[in-house]
Amino acid sequence: MSVFAVKGDICYSTSPAKIEALNDGYVIVEAGRISGVTRNPPNISVHDYTGHIVIPGMTDLHTHAPQYPFRGLGMGMELLEWLDTLIFPEEGRYSDTSYAEQVYSSFAEAMRKSPTTRAVIFGTIHAHAANILSAKMESSGLVSYVGKVSMNRNAPDYLTEANPLEAVESWLSDTASYTSTKPILTPRFTPSCTDELMRGLGELRKKYDLPVQSHLSENVSEVQWVKELCPDSRSYADTYDRYGLLEAPSIMAHCVHLTDEEAGLLKERGTFIAHCPQSNMNLSSGIAPVRRYMNMGMNIGLATDVAGGMYISMFRAVADAVGVSKLRSVLAEKEEPLTFEEAFYLATMGGGKFFGLAGSFMPGYEADILVLSATDSRHSNLRERLEREICLAGDDVELSAKYAAGRKLF
Numbered sequence: 001m002s003v004f005a006v007k008g009d010i011c012y013s014t015s016p017a018k019i020e021a022l023n024d025g026y027v028i029v030e031a032g033r034i035s036g037v038t039r040n041p042p043n044i045s046v047h048d049y050t051g052h053i054v055i056p057g058m059t060d061l062h063t064h065a066p067q068y069p070f071r072g073l074g075m076g077m078e079l080l081e082w083l084d085t086l087i088f089p090e091e092g093r094y095s096d097t098s099y100a101e102q103v104y105s106s107f108a109e110a111m112r113k114s115p116t117t118r119a120v121i122f123g124t125i126h127a128h129a130a131n132i133l134s135a136k137m138e139s140s141g142l143v144s145y146v147g148k149v150s151m152n153r154n155a156p157d158y159l160t161e162a163n164p165l166e167a168v169e170s171w172l173s174d175t176a177s178y179t180s181t182k183p184i185l186t187p188r189f190t191p192s193c194t195d196e197l198m199r200g201l202g203e204l205r206k207k208y209d210l211p212v213q214s215h216l217s218e219n220v221s222e223v224q225w226v227k228e229l230c231p232d233s234r235s236y237a238d239t240y241d242r243y244g245l246l247e248a249p250s251i252m253a254h255c256v257h258l259t260d261e262e263a264g265l266l267k268e269r270g271t272f273i274a275h276c277p278q279s280n281m282n283l284s285s286g287i288a289p290v291r292r293y294m295n296m297g298m299n300i301g302l303a304t305d306v307a308g309g310m311y312i313s314m315f316r317a318v319a320d321a322v323g324v325s326k327l328r329s330v331l332a333e334k335e336e337p338l339t340f341e342e343a344f345y346l347a348t349m350g351g352g353k354f355f356g357l358a359g360s361f362m363p364g365y366e367a368d369i370l371v372l373s374a375t376d377s378r379h380s381n382l383r384e385r386l387e388r389e390i391c392l393a394g395d396d397v398e399l400s401a402k403y404a405a406g407r408k409l410f
């Protein structure tokens with residue numbers, strides 16, 4: 001059984017309101033899990049990062065690997081125009097496995113170096129390409145879910161599947177060899193999927209006991225379009241729920257414009273909301289009412305939503321979650337903005353909960369550990385150093401070390 005300690009200036013959430021901060025402490029790891037945090041030097045192997053900040057790994061609850069090359073483009077567009085003009089033609093290229101190989105290698109390498117230890121990832125409709133993505137994520141050392149996208153309407157011919165359910169089952173049979181990379185059912189969103197496809201995916205969810213990821217209520221024109229496409233549904237959320245696709249474990253990205261009834265339904269089902277603050281800004285979607293969802297006790301985490309979000313780094317998602325919540329509190333709803341503590345919690349424990357016990361250093365949590373590269377002369381206290389390091393980080397975060405589920409990546 002592998003036992004070791006990581007020494008440094010330790011910060012981790014124990015609740016949305018509280019970050020524990022301990023200078024010169026030790027995080028003890030036993031068999032891939034945290035067994036405790038202590039000030040006393042333990043009599044085991046110590047990975048010594050004295051002077052460096054040591055925090056839990058972050059969970060990116062929603063990102064699109066095939067959109068990685070498109071970060072920072074199309075910033076003048078809203079969601080539906082952006083999909084038609086830029087994203088669908090790009091995703092069409094993944095029928096070419098050599099292209100998928102090239103892009104997914106870069107994506108997986110960027111994820112390996114990033115603050116993300118766990119991720120839930122969209123591929124494209126192409127099963128071969130999704131398998132390449134799974135293989136790359138498996139060798140990255142991260143823990144992840146990868147989904148082959150399902151879509152059979154309102155897309156160009158090259159992204160419209162004739163037999164989408166058979167395609168999913170055949171893809172599933174190829175995913176069994178991975179240990180850290182699991183499959184997840186991935187209807188793109190309601191406008192791309194007929195009722196028949198949604199019903200079939202609901203059946204596959206039960207048959208194979210699979211999680212689900214999709215998009216919900218991101219943009220005003222999308223919400224209106226769903227009303228026209230699904231006149232018999234009670235709401236956008238109901239277009240998934242009627243086929244069992246909101247039941248835990250499932251993730252719905254965005255949820256910017258949910259009605260009270262829809263929010264109550266997601267709460268009842270235990271659905272995770274992936275809050276994507278930068279994407280919400282870039283695609284003029286709005287600002288998700290995260291304070292309201294937190295007050296309701298909903299499952300919620302943060303996400304980059306590459307390429308709606310430009311940055312692969314979850315540090316940026318933390319800073320942006322605080323920023324957009326302040327705009328919302330002033331411009332719209334008079335809701336209290338998020339604190340840094342709450343945004344840090346959402347990026348670590350909040351999203352980590354989708355994977356079980358992940359995103360904290362409390363005993364029993366999986367040992368996902370980041371060692372930040374900067375050292376400090378300690379003019380400021382540890383909590384302040386943490387906030388500065390996260391808020392000032394760009395996309396190329398430099399880490400001195402990274403562990404996922406107890407395994408050292410570098």
Ligand SMILES: [Zn+2]
Pocket residue numbers: 062063064215253305308
């Ligand atoms: Zn998305």
